[in-house]
Amino acid sequence: MSTRTDRDELAKRQWDEWFLTRRHLLQAGAFALAGGAAVRSFGPIARAAAQAEPKPGGKIAMTLYTDVFSFDPPVPSDNPSIWTMLNVYDQLTRVAPGSREIEPGLAASWDTSADRTTYTFHLRDGKLPDGTPVTSSDVVWSLQRLFKSATAGFFFAAFESVTAVDPKTVKVQLKQPWAPALADLSLVSASILPQKLVEAKKDEFFNAPVGTGPFYVTEWAKGDHISLKKNPNFWNAGQPYLDAVDFLVIPDDNTRVIKLQAGEIDIATDLPYSQIDSL
DSSP states (O other): OOOHHHHHHHHHHHHHHHHHHHHHHHHHTTOSOSSOEEEOOOTHHHHHHHHSOOOOOOEEEEEESSOOOOSSTTSOOSHHHHHHHTTTOOOSEEEOTTSSOEEESSEEEEEEOTTSOEEEEEEOOOBOTTSOBOOHHHHHHHHHHHHTOTTTGGGGTTEEEEEEEETTEEEEEESSOOTTHHHHTTSGGGOOOOHHHHHHHGGGGGGSOOOSSSEEEEEEETTTEEEEEEOTTOSSTTOOSOSEEEEEEOOOHHHHHHHHHTTSOSEEESOOHHHHTTO
């Protein structure tokens, strides 16, 4: 019989393995930003506004240093794809802001078996922008598709199966206890897709994808911009605050800086280090 110390040591080794594997993927997938992000601000006015209650409405424009590679969750590993997909799709779990803690996503809660090999997820009332509900069958289909993926499936080697208990409940079975299981399910590759819509539209679905996330894609002008609009049926009542988001593809460093300084964009990403102090 294993002791608590044994279980703690196993969990630590599993987390170490998880972080090493993820670091390898990030290095291979051009995840790292060369500089950082800058937000256009107006000194004290901006600071005062940040402390006030959020005001619904409006739109922001944010740059991407290159175009999205794909909106098919298991496929890409580049930041522009991930940033955009995280605004469109939900995952069962997600990383809490400013931490490494895992919090509920599309799953409002979950139960864990005593031997830590079975997770039972209880879903929220997630809906697509047109009001179509996403159910456990969509979750099962999405995760089974992911487990078979040649690009991201290796992250889920500890997962045995996923089954629907009822329309709002999903059971995930592990091959053995795996401490980072909930963290795995927060990865963008584990996004939940609407099965019937993907099967009906096939590759065309990924040109203007929809999900249960806060926004959906209304237009992807490849090489130029991606336009997102608020999902009126987002499960988190009152959010998102914004009506729309525009991701502008601007590969040139100087152009991003000039547009930020001119107030033509709200957020610039991947800025050159030499410009940080002046900005």
